[in-house]
Amino acid sequence: MLNKKTVRDIQVSGKRVLVRCDFNVPLDKEDPSIITSDKRIVESLKTIKYLVNAGARVILCSHIGKTGQNKTLQPVARKLSEMLEKDVPLLKDILSEETKDHVMQMEDGDVCLLENTRMYEEEESNDPEFSKKLASLAEVFVNDAFGTAHRAHASTEGVTHYLPSVAGFLIEKEIAALDGEINNPQRPLVAIVGGAKVSSKIAVLNNLLDKVDTLLIGGAMTFTFVKAQGGNVGKSLVEDDKIDVAKEILKKAQENQVSLILPVDTVIAEEMSPAANIYVSDTNDIPEDYMGLDIGPKTIELYSEIIEGAGTVVWNGPVGVFEIDNFATGTNAIAEAMAQSNAVTIIGGGDSAAAVEKAGLSEEMSHVSTGGGASLELMEGKKLPGIEALEDKE
Ligand code: ADP
Numbered sequence: 001m002l003n004k005k006t007v008r009d010i011q012v013s014g015k016r017v018l019v020r021c022d023f024n025v026p027l028d029k030e031d032p033s034i035i036t037s038d039k040r041i042v043e044s045l046k047t048i049k050y051l052v053n054a055g056a057r058v059i060l061c062s063h064i065g066k067t068g069q070n071k072t073l074q075p076v077a078r079k080l081s082e083m084l085e086k087d088v089p090l091l092k093d094i095l096s097e098e099t100k101d102h103v104m105q106m107e108d109g110d111v112c113l114l115e116n117t118r119m120y121e122e123e124e125s126n127d128p129e130f131s132k133k134l135a136s137l138a139e140v141f142v143n144d145a146f147g148t149a150h151r152a153h154a155s156t157e158g159v160t161h162y163l164p165s166v167a168g169f170l171i172e173k174e175i176a177a178l179d180g181e182i183n184n185p186q187r188p189l190v191a192i193v194g195g196a197k198v199s200s201k202i203a204v205l206n207n208l209l210d211k212v213d214t215l216l217i218g219g220a221m222t223f224t225f226v227k228a229q230g231g232n233v234g235k236s237l238v239e240d241d242k243i244d245v246a247k248e249i250l251k252k253a254q255e256n257q258v259s260l261i262l263p264v265d266t267v268i269a270e271e272m273s274p275a276a277n278i279y280v281s282d283t284n285d286i287p288e289d290y291m292g293l294d295i296g297p298k299t300i301e302l303y304s305e306i307i308e309g310a311g312t313v314v315w316n317g318p319v320g321v322f323e324i325d326n327f328a329t330g331t332n333a334i335a336e337a338m339a340q341s342n343a344v345t346i347i348g349g350g351d352s353a354a355a356v357e358k359a360g361l362s363e364e365m366s367h368v369s370t371g372g373g374a375s376l377e378l379m380e381g382k383k384l385p386g387i388e389a390l391e392d393k394e
Pocket residue numbers: 194195196197200218219220221237292293294316317318319320321322323348349350351352353372376
């Protein structure tokens with residue numbers, strides 16, 4: 001659970017409140033004035049509306065894109081104006097006198113948006129002078145940018161050195177799910193971990209092995225485990241330098257009495273292509289010229305049953321190459337089984353959230369994280385600097 005103060009714990013009426021949101025939304029490639037998914041804006045509204053209704057003067061800020069790309073938040077300002085049904089001006093230069101004058105003249109309930117924080121190199125270098133100037137615009141800081149909470153940047157961590165700092169509702173919700181439900185779960189706690197690489201999931205696997213009752217493996221990492229156990233993986237993606245790690249993980253599962261389950265069957269093809277013919281093989285015995293690209297039908301059945309009997313299910317990493325329809329069946333079936341289940345269902349990871357969204361099942365889950373990297377770090381058991389820097393609950 002979040003042991004940090006939230007907007008509920010402080011007095012905001014009449015105060016200038018700097019709110020760090022995650023407005024890093026995807027923009028249309030042809031026409032960058034079009035936002036292709038407004039999920040992150042929608043998720044930020046609860047905190048913003050709360051502050052507006054409480055009579056705060058709300059100064060929003062966020063990054064969009066990478067440093068050097070100099071993308072504008074203008075489309076976000078427009079979207080916010082629509083959604084809040086009030087004018088949300090975009091203040092183009094964070095450090096200018098004009099911006100200072102604007103915020104000093106705001107009235108209770110007004111909202112404005114500062115331009116992309118990553119237009120300044122000082123943002124990512126967490127420059128103290130820049131942080132101080134940003135902080136000087138406000139009297140209170142609220143961090144609600146869960147998607148960037150794993151980064152100590154000026155607008156996430158730097159400003160907390162100069163202002164009383166609390167969490168917003170989105171961060172509270174993300175922590176309740178990804179920390180609260182996983183560390184204090186309805187049992188049995190079942191995790192599904194897939195994706196491409198063992199290497200990017202070692203920390204997640206190790207952390208989850210201390211908590212879960214059952215660990216279901218999917219995705220390409222399956223084949224590093226299978227090879228570690230002496231099976232034939234054909235041309236499947238394998239990390240030969242992680243075979244020892246896979247062996248250690250299998251041993252830890254045994255020691256912790258976690259039932260770690262590998263797919264019993266696998267959808268295979270000669271190449272990772274929409275045009276390839278597909279077959280089903282035993283996972284342990286994939287023919288030489290074939291690669292495993294999705295979990296097979298028996299595995300779908302087995303995993304779905306386990307999900308049905310779970311108290312809590314946490315999923316990170318698609319179980320197949322879901323970007324190609326022929327290899328998306330397993331991933332869609334896992335999403336469907338979770339949607340059907342009465343368990344608490346939690347999705348972490350950027351691609352996993354995208355897969356659930358694509359399957360049209362986001363609304364059926366207890367929680368779909370808005371942060372890819374940040375949710376992964378939480379599932380690794382790490383502390384997030386943007387959250388650690390906030391004031392502790394008394
Ligand atoms: P997340 O972003 O949810 O943490 P990852 O980034 O770890 O997930 O993994 C997603 C990627 O894993 C997808 O691009 C998917 O195509 C790939 N993947 C899943 N299964 C396989 C497989 N059998 N072979 C190759 N790539 C796979």
